[in-house]
Amino acid sequence: MLGSANQNVMIKATRAAGRSLVKDFREVENLQVSSKGAGDFVSKAIISSETIMRDMLVEARPTYGWLGKDGKEVEGADPTRRWIVSGLDGVTNFLHGLPHWAVSVALEHKGEIVSCVVFDPAKGELFWAEKGAGAWMNDTRIRVSGRTKLHEGLFATGLPNGGQSDLPDTLRDLARILPACAGVRRWGAASLDLAFVAAGRFDGYWERRMKPWDIAAGLLLVKEAGGFVEPIVKTNNMVDDGEVICANEALFDRFATIIRSA
Structure with missing residues (x-):
């Protein structure tokens, strides 16, 4: 290397x-x-x-x-x-x-x-x-995946527990994205979720209220692998506000529209 x-x-x-x-x-x-x-x-x-x-x-x-x-x-x-x-x-x-x-x-x-x-x-x-x-x-x-059809896409996210304030948002996200894609995985390590998007194993990932150390490294991985990476709320800062949505170029706009449609 x-x-x-x-x-x-x-x-x-x-x-x-x-x-x-x-x-x-x-x-x-x-x-x-x-x-x-x-x-x-x-x-x-x-x-x-x-x-x-x-x-x-x-x-x-x-x-x-x-x-x-x-x-x-x-x-x-x-x-x-x-x-x-x-x-x-x-x-x-x-x-x-x-x-x-x-x-x-x-x-x-x-x-x-x-x-x-x-x-x-x-x-x-x-x-x-x-x-x-x-x-x-x-x-x-x-490189990020080459899939172009949202219904074939496999996505990742985090699932907050009942004591966390973002649980309702996440449940609404799942209700919108699950019918539109091939599946959603929750593997419990944000840095690896992002690395797997970069490697084309996942087609996209989103999550809110993360800590800077959870996502900082993975953000660059996805960018350098050819992926699109943005905060869920466009005016926010991904590292400081701890939120991200990412996917390959072909799927990003449709994926982001679904997650941001709340």
């Missing part, structure tokens, strides 16, 4: 964090403790993963800012650049022993994501992209 110096630093950091999480994941599957105990164990695994990434990224680029999964932002000596990091995306999957979770990092420059990595350690798939250089999985160039 040939990338910039920043890209190589990001890949090394995500792989190191991924190795740490794989060891912890094996322990989660064998835990004979209360759910609270398992939750505490996973919380420690996330902290360990993010610490590994922080140490490696800050050592390599000490002037860059930092925004991690704990929500605490650190402004660097260079205010134009910051890392946006998720030490573990797909926490519930990880906690339940489901091998679908990821580590991700995005580099933001002057408010724009310019480089990213999403690593799926359980499957050995590393997705990465740089602005203007395309999107890749391991050493293979990836």
